Structures are given as structure tokens and as C-alpha cells.
Amino acid sequence: MKKWGKVSLTLLVAIILVIASACGNKTNNNNSANSEASNNAAAEASTSPEASGNSELDALKGKKVALVMQFNTGTFSSQYVEGVKEQVEKFGGSVQVFASDNDLAKMSSNLDAAVNQGFDGILIDHGQAGALEQGIKKAQAKGIKVVVFDADVKIDGVPVLQQDNKSMAELTLEQLAKDAGGKGNIVKVWVAGFAPMERRQLAYKDFQAKYPDIKEIAAFGNANNPAMDTQAQMEAILKQYPNKGDITAVWAAWDEFAKGAARAIQQAGRTEIKVYGIDMSDEDLQMIQDKNSPWVASAAVDPKDIGRVQVRTLYKEFKGEPNDPILVLNAVYVSRDALPAEQVSTTQLSQYVDGWGSSTQNYEDWMKELEGSK
The missing domain is CATH 3.40.50.2300 (Response regulator)
Known part of the structure; x- marks a missing residue:
């Protein structure tokens, strides 16, 4: 009995060790398989379009x-x-x-x-x-x-x-000529040395050739502190030409020039003189909408x-x-006649002026x- 008991015990221990070893191998194999599957899934997720997004657009951020x-x-x-x-x-x-x-x-x-x-x-x-x-x-x-x-x-x-600088100059100059009846004396506010100004000047030269009865009696312009400098120079010209009818209109090749000229004319009570400008901002629009302002129109891009x-x-x-x-x-042409009585901003201008704002170019x-x- 004792001898058989020892053998049985030995066999039992051996069987248990074999079973435990088999279970351990199975668990390790399962863990390894699961780990590999997880790694593969992660790799697939990182390369999928849903996870990575549009790499071309991502490169444009920041x-x-x-x-x-x-x-x-x-x-x-x-x-x-x-x-x-x-x-x-x-x-x-x-x-x-x-x-x-x-x-x-x-x-x-x-x-x-x-x-x-x-x-x-x-x-x-x-x-x-x-x-x-x-x-x-x-x-x-x-x-x-x-x-x-x-x-x-x-x-x-x-x-x-x-x-479209040539077009902007033509739009304002043609309206000036129409309003003036093709004749009169005008002041030009313009400055050299800027590409857009030079292009606008080409249109102005064509205008002079087309309307010989419209005479330029003064020309000036300074890009440093332009609104204030223009106002001061325009005040001096108004004193030089003090009578109604001496000056028909002012053509300003930049909105800063138009601001200064309009303020000088309005303060002098010479609102029979009309101002035609180029470019547009909210401040410009307020001045054009003011029925007491001599600035009546401008050609511009938002x-x-x-x-x-x-x-x-x-x-x-x-x-x-x-x-x-x-x-x-x-560019578009913006005139006081096209605008409502109530004050509007440039963000509302498209309601009254075709082609203004909301450009889809590029x-x-x-x-x-x-x-x-x-």
C-alpha cells in the first residue's frame, strides 16, 4: 500500500504539471495573438483616411x-x-x-x-x-x-x-465730365511713385485729350499725412480761386486725398464744387452719404x-x-444717388451697388x- 501510494502521488503531480504547462502556453499564445491584433488595428487606424484626415489640408494649418x-x-x-x-x-x-x-x-x-x-x-x-x-x-x-x-x-x-486702376479712373472721370457738361476747371490731387497712381494717371491723360474744354488749373499731392496735407493745400487753392464757378470739380486719385479736399471745400462753404474719388471705406461712405459733403462718388474695390x-x-x-x-x-462705381437716406456700412453696400463685396476670386x-x- 505504501509503495503504490508513492507512485500514485508522483503520477498525480506529473499530470498536474503537464496540464498547468499546457494552459500556460495557451494563455501566452492568446495574449501574443491579441497583442498583435491590437497593434495591427492601431496601425490600420493611423493610416485610415478617417483617422488621419486630409494630409494635404493638414499641412496648410498653422x-x-x-x-x-x-x-x-x-x-x-x-x-x-x-x-x-x-x-x-x-x-x-x-x-x-x-x-x-x-x-x-x-x-x-x-x-x-x-x-x-x-x-x-x-x-x-x-x-x-x-x-x-x-x-x-x-x-x-x-x-x-x-x-x-x-x-x-x-x-x-x-x-x-x-x-483695375484704369477702369476706376475712367469711371470717375467720365461721370465728372458728364456732370460738368464737358467743360469747366478742375483740380487734380495725385502723387507719382506708386504703381496704382501711375496707372490712374494714364487714364487721366486720355481724359484730358478727350475733353479739351475741361481745364486743369491746379495739381498737387503728398502721400505723407495725405488727408491733412490735402486739406491744407485745398484751402490755399480755394483762396486763390474765391469765386463760385472758378472751380468745377476735384478729381482725387486716392480716398485719403478725397477726404482732405472734401473737408476743405465743405468748411469753406463752396459745396458747388464736386469731389470724385477712388477707393472706399466705411469712413468714406459716411462722407459720400452726407448730403452736405461735396464728395459725391468714388470707384473702388472692397x-x-x-x-x-x-x-x-x-x-x-x-x-x-x-x-x-x-x-x-x-471695381465698381459708388455714387450718392444709388445710396439710401439712412447711413449704411461697406458690409451693407452690396444691397445697393451691384458687384460690391463677397468676391469669390481665387x-x-x-x-x-x-x-x-x-
């Missing part, structure tokens, strides 16, 4: 954009900046503004700073080719995308936006739209999509998705 401006004077410029910031932020990026106080040397330095600080893209507002081209080429060498507005820059791979379109053009560059070398922004379908996923 872009840092520099806006290098020749000047940021007046409400037109401030609304343009609002348009830039609004569109960049909708795309999930950020903007830093470099204002140059109408100093081309400072503008060139600001452009170099933007290049050296490693922005993803640079927007340029006005300026001259001589001050900009070297910096733009440095940006290109570093892979930084550049889009220019209203500067006479001609560099391969750099899109240039410009207002400044916020200019900023938005310039940003969209930049993001097409980021994505590697083609852009036209020159993109012309369509707005691609994928941009809607980018705006919705930031």
Missing part, C-alpha cells in the same frame, strides 16, 4: 504669414488688414503686420526681417520694385511664398494682385475683399496650385473644407 505694408494710413488700409487677418485666421494661420510708414528703406528692411524670421508666406502691400525685388528673391531662395498687391513687381513665381483674395492666392501657392501672374480685381472648393477643419 501657417505663419507676414504682411509687409508700405503704409497703413486711413480706414481703407485698416479694412484691408482686417480682410487679410480674417481669411488667414479662417484657414487656421496667424498674421504679423510690418508697417513701414511710407518709407521704402524701412519697407525693404521689414521684408528682410520677415524672410529671416522664417515666415511661411509673405504678403506685400504696395511698394516699389527697386525696394522689394532683392528681398523677394531671398524669400524664394528659402522656399517662402510671396504674393504682392499693387506694386510693379515682375518676378517669376510671384503673383501680383492689382485693382478693401476687405482685396485682403481676402490676396490670402487665398497665397494659400494656392502653399498648396502648389497655379496662379495667374497678374490678378485684376474688379476661392477654391478645398478652402471651404480648410475653413471648417481649423
Whole structure:
């Protein structure tokens, strides 16, 4: 009995060890299989479109954009900046503004700073080719995308936006001629050295040839502190020509010029003189709607739209999509006669002026998705 008991006990222990070993192997195999399955599932999830999103659009998020401006004077410029910031932020990026106080040397330095600080893209507002081209080429060498507005820059791979400056000048000058009956004495407020001004001057020369009985009796313009300087100079001209009928109208090639001229004329009580301007902002619109103001009309592109379109053009560059070398922004004519008695803002202007605001130029379908996923 004792001998058999020992054998039985030994066999029992051995059987238990074999069973335990088999169970352990099965558990380990199951754990290993489960772990591998989990790893595979995670890998599949990370590469699936649902998990990863649109990698092309993801690459466009978080872009840092520099806006290098020749000047940021007046409400037109401030609304343009609002348009830039609004569109960049909708795309999930950020903007830093470099204002140059109408100093081309400072503008060139600001452009170099933007290049050296490693922005993803640079927007340029006005300026001259001589001050900009070297910096733009440095940006290109570093892979930084550049889009220019209203500067006479001609560099391969750099899109240039410009207002339809010739059309804007023609719209205002033709209305001036019509209102004046094709004859009279006018004052021109204009300044050289700016690409849009130079284009507007070409239309003005054509106007002079077309209407020889409309005589220019004075011409001036200063881009530094333009509204105040224009007001002071216009006051002096009004003293030089003190009689009603001496001056028929003022043609101002920039809204800041129109503001100054209109204020001088209104304060002098010479509201028989009409002012025709170019560009439009909320402040300009208030003046045009004022029935006591001599400023009766302006031709313009919505400044916020200019900023938005310039940003969209930049993001097409980021994505590697083609852009036209020159993109012309369509202008409209805004006259007091077309506006309601109650005060309106530029955001409401589309209700009264066909073609104003809400431009879809360079707005691609994928941009809607980018705006919705930031």
C-alpha cells in the first residue's frame, strides 16, 4: 500500500504539471495573438483616411504669414488688414503686420526681417520694385511664398494682385465730365511713385485729350499725412480761386486725398464744387452719404475683399496650385444717388451697388473644407 501510494502521488503531480504547462502556453499564445491584433488595428487606424484626415489640408494649418505694408494710413488700409487677418485666421494661420510708414528703406528692411524670421508666406502691400525685388528673391531662395498687391513687381513665381486702376479712373472721370457738361476747371490731387497712381494717371491723360474744354488749373499731392496735407493745400487753392464757378470739380486719385479736399471745400462753404474719388471705406461712405459733403462718388474695390483674395492666392501657392501672374480685381462705381437716406456700412453696400463685396476670386472648393477643419 505504501509503495503504490508513492507512485500514485508522483503520477498525480506529473499530470498536474503537464496540464498547468499546457494552459500556460495557451494563455501566452492568446495574449501574443491579441497583442498583435491590437497593434495591427492601431496601425490600420493611423493610416485610415478617417483617422488621419486630409494630409494635404493638414499641412496648410498653422501657417505663419507676414504682411509687409508700405503704409497703413486711413480706414481703407485698416479694412484691408482686417480682410487679410480674417481669411488667414479662417484657414487656421496667424498674421504679423510690418508697417513701414511710407518709407521704402524701412519697407525693404521689414521684408528682410520677415524672410529671416522664417515666415511661411509673405504678403506685400504696395511698394516699389527697386525696394522689394532683392528681398523677394531671398524669400524664394528659402522656399517662402510671396504674393504682392499693387506694386510693379515682375518676378517669376510671384503673383501680383492689382485693382483695375484704369477702369476706376475712367469711371470717375467720365461721370465728372458728364456732370460738368464737358467743360469747366478742375483740380487734380495725385502723387507719382506708386504703381496704382501711375496707372490712374494714364487714364487721366486720355481724359484730358478727350475733353479739351475741361481745364486743369491746379495739381498737387503728398502721400505723407495725405488727408491733412490735402486739406491744407485745398484751402490755399480755394483762396486763390474765391469765386463760385472758378472751380468745377476735384478729381482725387486716392480716398485719403478725397477726404482732405472734401473737408476743405465743405468748411469753406463752396459745396458747388464736386469731389470724385477712388477707393472706399466705411469712413468714406459716411462722407459720400452726407448730403452736405461735396464728395459725391468714388470707384473702388472692397478693401476687405482685396485682403481676402490676396490670402487665398497665397494659400494656392502653399498648396502648389497655379496662379495667374497678374490678378485684376474688379471695381465698381459708388455714387450718392444709388445710396439710401439712412447711413449704411461697406458690409451693407452690396444691397445697393451691384458687384460690391463677397468676391469669390481665387476661392477654391478645398478652402471651404480648410475653413471648417481649423
